[in-house]
Amino acid sequence: MEKIGLYGFGYLGKGRAYLEKLQQHATETVDEQALNQYVQQQIERGEVVYYGYQANGSLAYGPDFSPAKAQAKAVATGYTDHSGDKLLACTRRGPSGSWGEVFFTDHTFLFNTMRAYRMGFLSFRSYEEADAFISAIHQNLLPGEKWQFAKGEQNPALVRPKTRYEILESYLQMTFSKLVLEYQDPQSPNYQKIIFSKDGKYCYFNTGLLTNFAEDLYLIGEVYGKKPNGLFICNDPRMADGQRSLVTRYGFAKEAVQNGPGVATFFTRIQDIIYDPSVPIDFTAAKLQHIIVDGIERGRFPRHYTQQYQNGQIALWDLSQKLKAGIENARLIATRNYKYVVPQYRAATRQRPGAIQFLMPIYLDRMFDKQPDFALVLSYHDGYYVPETILLLAWAYQNARILCKPDDSWLNPSEIVDDAPEGAPSDENTTAPVTHHPAPAVSTASAPPQSPATAGPSAVASVVSHPAAGDSALAEGALAFPHRVWLRQLTIGNNASLRGLFDGDKVGTISRKKTGDCDLEPLLGQQMLVDIVARNPLGGTYQATPVRDGSNAFTLRPEHPNCAVKQPAGTPAHTPQAQAAPHQGSHITTGTAPATAAPDLPAAAPAAATSPLEQLVQNLPQGITVQDLFSQLVQGMQASMAPTSNPADTAPAAAPAPIPAPPPPTTGPTSSPSIGDIVVLRDIKKGNNGGIRGVFGDGGATATISRSLLTHPKAYYYEKQLLPVRLLGVNPLGGGFRAEPAEQP
The missing domain is CATH 2.40.50 (OB fold (Dihydrolipoamide Acetyltransferase, E2P))
Structure with a gap:
């Protein structure tokens, strides 16, 4: 018999309890037959509204949204609540893909719940706010550490993409979860490490991170849904300004915040995080079945082994021997390098508390010059290491970073590509910490103006940034150096450098060393012919070198008035050709640039090698010293000092670039900006x-x-x-x- 109405819409639980739940919200008496007839009519008319997430993380909803990709759906019941809002029957998709139990609410509640972005016990009104928060934290951190992996495919198992700094997101999520679960336990080293305002509306805690001024980074947020057991959600977290603001604006006690809350503690004995190669590893048939067979089915093994196993070309016995050989190799290396096997923190779940485990790199083919195939997770019990599961390297690094930054041996985020295979679920060792409430994360966010009946399939604007027309040459990896352009709207930048725009809204910088001792004021607002020679190591700007003529003069567009510029020290006197310029004594030449290189102007020189020190100092923000960026400087110097290849094998220098025609003046209306641009x-x-x-x-x-x-x-x-x-x-x-x-x- 075909199920109709709500019986075919989702799971209703036992008996007619769902009618009582609806009656609690409805102003009229609920009639079961009328309810299900009305719902069936809505379904047949295509009035079911589906909610899901776009590739950029934002929420989209509407009758036309793909049901296969939807994470929730809603249909009108024909009843209204006490505020006059339409009551909807809603259900959310579970981890197995089936629809869950039906609940009743209005569109505002459902929209806010679905739009909110959660990081464990941290909650934001939307994905966009969460991404902006993570980016702001990243910009204020002590430099020298990577907080994102190399670019790879998104894990298809994720119903919503992570923020752009996924390692930092995971770190903050697990750190705050540890504090929330233990701040009330007098036996825990994290006792009272969350401080609350006098009225209990705000919380204040230490992230364990350092700012770019080497100070503790504290966060403050709104306390929401605090339960009798003390668990709560921190809404809208942000960086705390200072103690005076905490006391006067948020109502914290002065003595409570004077010394600041302490850093979360994950272990109390140093031996708890050091792997002991002498401890035996206890394998059972059940563990081997889970690690090998389940690992293959979940896409954890290398692809060629997965294909061989599925085609019957390799036996379980052979895979077991390769696994055990990989374990023995790792144990031998760990005997000589105690940091080779890395500790990780396994987050708490409803079934078990958090724990320290170990990550052992496994090379099935003994190719130690490449990345390991996966990491074996080991737990310590009763004098034995017990293998639990295997993790892809991206997940392993996120778990390990909670305790400390791993050495760049085999867990190197610069080389790890977060490319979980299609269908690979998140692991039991990477699950989010336990959450205990179905309530929406934010109670005050306003709902969109459209109702489910009129909402389009993409009611939330996309935040994907698209390159402007004509900028395709500047796509990553597509810009060949040197690249000759007109640098326009010149202004003074950091450390007396020049900055300007080219090829749309790209920023080029000219260091003070390249402009010499000339006066920069007359150059402001001008357009200068330059060669773009490299991308700056800090920020999204490019290094530029002025194109000079035989008299060592800059080349400016003729439409702009010339002005006298002081001749750099040590520059030879003007040649007769230079003295014949429109303004004698000027160190600037002008002329209309044809589409190809003019005979009286020098062709673009190959990109000059710029030392890492010069690059860093040129782009150093005011107030930040070279010592603050010491780790980046050392890495750059090591790269520049690496042995070079045979000169005969060196690629030829790039061909001289033609002088581009000056960009035409902009006329007419321009395209309107979009969110994310x-x-x-x-x-x-x-x-x-x-x-x-x-x-x-x-x-x-x-x-x-x-x-x-x-x-x-x-x-x-x-x-x-x-x-x-x-x-x-x-x-x-x-x-x-x-x-x-x-x-x-």
Whole structure:
């Protein structure tokens, strides 16, 4: 017999309890037959609204959204609640893919619940806010550590993508979960390491991270849904400004925040995180079955072994012997290097508490010059190491980073590609910490204006940034150096350098060393012919070298008035050709640049090797010293000192680039900016509450950046800069856009 109405919509539980749940919200008496007839009519008319997530993490919903990709669905019941809102019957998809138990609510509640982004006990109104939060944290961290993996395919098992710094997200999630689960336990070293305001509305805790000023990084957030057992959700977490703000604005006791909460403790004995090669590993048939057979089915084994096993070309016995040989090799190496087997933290779940485990790299084919095939997870019990499961390297690194940053031996985030195979589920060792409530993460977010009956399939705007037309040559890896362009809208940048725009909104910088001792003021606003020779190691800008003529003069566009520029020290006197220029004594030449290189101008030289020290100092933010970036400097110097190949094998220098024609003046309307676009902010001024504001584009659109997102504490630092920013949304007050400094690695 075919199920109709709610019986065919989702799981209703035992008896008619679902009617009582609906009656608690409805203003009218609920009639079961009328209810199911109405729901069946809605289903047959195609009025079921599906909710799911786009590739950029944002929520989309509507009757046309793909049911196969939907994570929730809703249908009208024909009843209203006490506020006059339509009551919906809703259900969410479970881990197995089947629809869960039906519950009743209104569209606002469902929308806020589905739009919210959760990191364990940390919650945000939307994926966009979570991603902006993680990016702001990353910008304020002590440099020298990578917090994201090499680019790879997204894990298809994820119903929603992670934020751009997935290692940092995992670290914060697990650290705060550890504190929430133990802050009330007097026997725990994490007792009282979460501090609450006097009214209990806010919480304050230590992330265990250091800022770029080598200070503790604290977070503050709103306490939501606190239960009798003390568990709660931290809504809208953000970086804490200082103790005075905590006391005067949020109502914390002065003595409570004076010394700040301590760092989360995961172990108390150093021997708990050091692998002992002398301890035997206890394998059972059940463990081998789980690790090998289940590992193959879940895509944990190398692809060629998976294919051989499925085709009957390799036996379980052979795979077992390879696994045990890989374990013995790892044990021998660990005997000589105690850091080779890495400790990890396994998060707590409903069934078990958190625990320290070990990650052993396994090379099935003994190819030690490459990455291991996977990591074997070992737990210590009663004098034995017990193998639990195997993890892909991306998951292994995230678990290991909670305790400490692993050495770059085999767990190196620069080489790990997060490319879990299709259908691979998240592992029992990488599950999110236990959560205990079905309530929405945020109770105050406003719902969108559309109701389920009228909402389109993509009601939430995409935040994917698309390159502007004509910028395809600047796609990563596509820009060949040197690249000759006109650098326009010149301004003074860091350390007396010059900055300007080219090829759309890309930023080029000219170091003070390359401009010499000339006066930079007359160059402001001009367009200069330059060679783009390299990408800067910090930020999303490019290094530029001025194109000079035989008299060592800059080349500017003729439409701009010439101006006298001081001749650099040590420069030879002007040649007769230079003295015949329109303005004698000027160290600038002008002329219309044809599409190909003019005979009287030098061709583009091959990109000059720039030392890592010069690159770093050139782009060093004000207030940050070279010592602050020492680790990056050492890595760059080591790379520049690496032995070179045979000169005969060296690739030939790039062919001289032609002088491009000057860009035509922009006329007519320009395309309107979209959320997620990266633009260049100019005419920057101090905004409200310590933030900054500026304009971008030819239409003079405005954007503001809040103080919490700025990497430098003083707004005046940005006033003469061209700052690449990412548009986050529309300002609800005053118009314009909200933005953050663009992170373009």
